[in-house]
Amino acid sequence: xxxxxxxxxxxxxxxxxxxxxxxxxxxxxxxxxxxxxxxxxxxxxxxxxxxxxxxxxxxxxxxxxxxxxxxxxxxxxxxxxxxxxxxxxxxxxxxxxxxxxxxxxxxxxxxxxxxxxxxxxxxxxxxxxxxxxxxxxxxxxxxxxxxxxxxxxxxxxxxxxxxxxxxxxxxxxxxxxxxxxxxxxxxxxxxxxxxxxxxxxxxxxxxxxxxxxxxxxxxxxxxxxxxxxxxxxxxxxxxxxxxxxxxxxxxxxxxxxxxxxxxxxxxxxxxxxxxxxxxxxxxxxxxxxxxxxxxxxxxxxxxxxxxxxxxxxxxxxxxxxxxxxxxxxxxxxxxxxxxxxxxxxxxxxxxxxxxxxxxxxxxxx
Amino acid sequence: xxxxxxxxxxxxxxxxxxxxxxxxxxxxxxxxxxxxxxxxxxxxxxxxxxxxxxxxxxxxxxxxxxxxxxxxxxxxxxxxxxxxxxxxxxxxxxxxxxxxxxxxxxxxxxxxxxxxxxxxxxxxxxxxxxxxxxxxxxxxxxxxxxxxxxxxxxxxxxxxxxxxxxxxxxxxxxxxxxxxxxxxxxxxxxxxxxxxxxxxxxxxxxxxxxxxxxxxxxxxxxxxxxxxxxxxxxxxxxxxxxxxxxxxxxxxxxxxxxxxxxxxxxxxxxxxxxxxxxxxxxxxxxxxxxxxxxxxxxxxxxxxxxxxxxxxxxxxxxxxxxxxxxxxxxxxxxxxxxxxxxxxxxxxxxxxxxxxxxxxxxxxxxxxxxxxxxxxxxxxxxxxxxxxxxxxxxxxxxxxxxxxxxxxxxxxxxxxxxxxxxxxxxxxxxxxxxxxxx
Ligand code: SF4
Ligand code: SF4
Numbered sequence: 069x070x071x072x073x074x075x076x077x078x079x080x081x082x083x084x085x086x087x088x089x090x091x092x093x094x095x096x097x098x099x100x101x102x103x104x105x106x107x108x109x110x111x112x113x114x115x116x117x118x119x120x121x122x123x124x125x126x127x128x129x130x131x132x133x134x135x136x137x138x139x140x141x142x143x144x145x146x147x148x149x150x151x152x153x154x155x156x157x158x159x160x161x162x163x164x165x166x167x168x169x170x171x172x173x174x175x176x177x178x179x180x181x182x183x184x185x186x187x188x189x190x191x192x193x194x195x196x197x198x199x200x201x202x203x204x205x206x207x208x209x210x211x212x213x214x215x216x217x218x219x220x221x222x223x224x225x226x227x228x229x230x231x232x233x234x235x236x237x238x239x240x241x242x243x244x245x246x247x248x249x250x251x252x253x254x255x256x257x258x259x260x261x262x263x264x265x266x267x268x269x270x271x272x273x274x275x276x277x278x279x280x281x282x283x284x285x286x287x288x289x290x291x292x293x294x295x296x297x298x299x300x301x302x303x304x305x306x307x308x309x310x311x312x313x314x315x316x317x318x319x320x321x322x323x324x325x326x327x328x329x330x331x332x333x334x335x336x337x338x339x340x341x342x343x344x345x346x347x348x349x350x351x352x353x354x355x356x357x358x359x360x361x362x363x364x365x366x367x368x369x370x371x372x373x374x375x376x377x378x379x380x381x382x383x384x385x386x387x388x389x390x391x392x393x394x395x396x397x398x399x400x401x402x403x404x405x406x407x408x409x410x411x412x413x414x415x416x417x418x419x420x421x422x423x424x425x426x427x428x429x430x431x432x433x
Numbered sequence: 434x435x436x437x438x439x440x441x442x443x444x445x446x447x448x449x450x451x452x453x454x455x456x457x458x459x460x461x462x463x464x465x466x467x468x469x470x471x472x473x474x475x476x477x478x479x480x481x482x483x484x485x486x487x488x489x490x491x492x493x494x495x496x497x498x499x500x501x502x503x504x505x506x507x508x509x510x511x512x513x514x515x516x517x518x519x520x521x522x523x524x525x526x527x528x529x530x531x532x533x534x535x536x537x538x539x540x541x542x543x544x545x546x547x548x549x550x551x552x553x554x555x556x557x558x559x560x561x562x563x564x565x566x567x568x569x570x571x572x573x574x575x576x577x578x579x580x581x582x583x584x585x586x587x588x589x590x591x592x593x594x595x596x597x598x599x600x601x602x603x604x605x606x607x608x609x610x611x612x613x614x615x616x617x618x619x620x621x622x623x624x625x626x627x628x629x630x631x632x633x634x635x636x637x638x639x640x641x642x643x644x645x646x647x648x649x650x651x652x653x654x655x656x657x658x659x660x661x662x663x664x665x666x667x668x669x670x671x672x673x674x675x676x677x678x679x680x681x682x683x684x685x686x687x688x689x690x691x692x693x694x695x696x697x698x699x700x701x702x703x704x705x706x707x708x709x710x711x712x713x714x715x716x717x718x719x720x721x722x723x724x725x726x727x728x729x730x731x732x733x734x735x736x737x738x739x740x741x742x743x744x745x746x747x748x749x750x751x752x753x754x755x756x757x758x759x760x761x762x763x764x765x766x767x768x769x770x771x772x773x774x775x776x777x778x779x780x781x782x783x784x785x786x787x788x789x790x791x792x793x794x795x796x797x798x799x800x801x802x803x804x805x806x807x808x809x810x811x812x813x814x815x816x817x818x819x820x821x822x823x824x825x826x827x828x829x830x831x832x833x834x835x836x837x838x839x840x841x842x843x844x845x846x847x848x849x850x851x852x853x854x855x856x857x858x859x860x861x862x863x864x865x866x867x868x869x870x871x
Contacts, residue, residue: 128815128817128823128824128826128827128844130817130820131820131823135824157612159588160588160821160824161820163588163612163821164820164821164825165824167792167793167825168825168828170614170791171791171792171825172792172828172829172832173828181612181614183621185609186584187607187609187624187628188606188607189627189628189631192624192627192628196624199624203618354588357598357605358595358598358599359595359596359599384552385552387552387553387554387589387592387820388592390552390553391549391553391592391595391596392592393548394544394547394549395596395599397548398547398548409548
């Protein structure tokens with residue numbers, strides 16, 4: 069097995085090596101851009117299990133738990149350690165969070181709001197992304213006090229390509245062996261707060277370990293899971309305990325960000341490569357204009373997984389995800405595939421009702 | 434053949450049937466509108482409002498196959514479509530009517546049954562429910578040739594219209610307007626403008642017409658002038674006592690939302706301004722005893738307009754202005770029709786929508802409105818359905834309290850009565866009223 073560092077360890081380690089820390093909010097942002105300035109992007113997806121002693125004075129109950137948890141975390145000092153923040157313009161709630169932080173909650177660290185274009189015209193998208201990335205570079209130069217270097221970006225983009233490659237190998241290994249473990253997911257999620265080279269080392273070591281230790285195929289059945297963020301992680305424990313495993317997933321925090329179709333092109337600049345990578349993002353309800361593109365993509369993942377059922381796991385009040393739920397349900401049910409929908413509140417543990425439903429669903433599959 | 438039949442139906446209905454039905458209604462027996470305490474006499478122009486909005490929806494019933502039909506979000510730059518003679522249908526305005534008539538639970542049930550969550554915006558739920566079931570308070574809604582969603586009011590419209598596009602099998606065009614934090618970067622303006630030009634190309638294709646610059650500028654001017662008149666109408670409430678209430682404004686904003694860019698809309702507001710001036714001249718107060726003046730933030734609670742206005746008026750409160758009604762003056766009034774490039778004018782106007790701007794801007798706007806309209810306090814409607822409008826309101830309230838205004842957050846929903854408790858709201862309002870007795 070490999071030792072997965074905690075968030076705090078990773079941050080401390082980066083700081084001790086002179087790196088700065090950037091709080092990065094969900095969902096889509098090319099981490100390589102931040103990392104090439106020797107700034108560690110630490111993603112803030114909650115964290116789970118918070119009580120809203122402070123946040124409830126600032127955020128309404130009907131706003132999604134990501135926002136409430138982030139506000140609670142920030143107001144209780146959880147973000148003191150960071151030097152700057154990047155808010156991708158993911159949805160109305162993150163858009164509101166960015167202005168709430170800077171205009172109302174005395175957040176005074178350097179902040180950038182990154183717009184991922186939602187237009188369907190690819191030339192416009194491309195131009196806008198190039199301009200927007202240019203602005204991010206200016207911002208990061210100011211924060212880091214370092215000039216932008218093409219070479220640093222190039223090697224980061226390549227390291228992320230390697231990261232994708234390793235994750236794909238792990239997925240293939242899972243498919244071949246039926247292996248499932250919460251550790252695996254923790255390891256993947258460590259990429260939310262580690263420099264990519266460090267994360268790659270862990271992935272490679274883990275893959276090595278698995279290959280050496282997997283001599284027979286587990287008799288497990290696959291389920292496919294789509295949703296927002298795998299919190300509580302107990303979802304994976306239950307899936308494993310009930311004799312199931314996940315090959316591919318479409319969690320916004322996990323598989324959805326695995327950009328497979330991108331290949332580094334040495335004939336164009338690193339920035340152009342990054343733009344192309346951003347244009348290759350997988351279908352996502354935060355920006356997609358077409359439900360069918362997403363259904364097609366999900367079906368491919370489902371079929372590759374050879375899955376027997378589909379679990380949709382969103383967080384409460386998440387409009388972008390919730391609008392797509394009926395279409396996903398209808399689509400898979402029409403294929404004769406059982407579907408379960410649960411929405412959770414970023415709790416530490418599943419509520420008994422959700423646990424029972426998940427267990428009953430797995431039993432029925 | 435079908436086309437000719439559709440045209441005949443359209444012209445017969447709009448040129449003969451409609452005028453006859455209006456005549457009948459006008460000459461028929463109607464109780465003369467008289468104000469009952471605690472209100473002053475009602476606005477005379479309300480009858481005209483019913484007529485022009487009635488005609489709008491009536492025309493819609495017969496537009497399919499005669500005019501190109503676009504369904505658009507309330508913040509969409511419709512001047513392009515208007516200049517190409519589209520019939521423009523606003524699902525939000527239609528949904529607001531459904532909300533007023535308390536149809537949301539019934540229409541929402543249609544989509545909830547299909548798996549849509551109750552936590553989604555009630556406009557989206559009831560409008561999709563109407564699209565699926567065909568139930569509507571306006572007789573019939575024309576099927577769209579195109580859906581246009583502009584994200585300057587929220588991102589929800591992207592998800593909502595994407596769903597509609599899938600349900601109805603109609604193409605969707607998204608106009609993506611990056612949110613404004615402080616100043617707008619040049620490349621954001623460039624990006625929005627290029628999208629508007631693309632919308633024009635698509636609309637030209639659908640309509641089979643060319644966008645004539647003269648006609649486009651004329652529509653822009655009508656839009657800007659109507660918005661300015663709407664601003665004048667709102668400003669009438671600066672007078673003490675105010676000749677109308679924000680509840681009246683919520684109702685009379687329908688043309689500036691749905692008929693922007695038409696002569697009818699412009700003429701309507703010219704008449705409204707006249708009537709309001711006249712009321713001021715005659716000393717007519719919308720609330721018989723106006724003791725306190727308030728600002729309203731966010732959408733109204735559509736299904737409680739009457740109850741709310743009565744409870745407030747009985748205690749001598751008049752809500753004289755709202756950030757919501759003001760939005761239709763604030764943004765489109767800045768459509769500079771003399772701008773050499775109309776697309777530039779559109780870009781500037783449609784990116785600077787209150788819902789597309791940061792909380793500092795909103796705070797400043799609220800303070801200015803409260804000063805300009807001599808408000809004593811503010812009710813911030815925390816609208817479960819509208820997250821972008823509501824996020825930040827708890828802090829806005831605190832800031833406004835610090836500045837010496839009385840402020841109160843009302844938890845409700847603009848459309849779904851299932852998220853509204855009469856008793857709780859009454860008690861909370863009572864507590865707010867008590868703040869004024871010290
Ligand atoms: S959970 Fe959904 S609504 Fe909340 S921040 Fe994430 S994308 Fe936005
Ligand atoms: S979320 Fe708000 S702005 Fe968006 S459609 Fe609903 S009510 Fe309108």
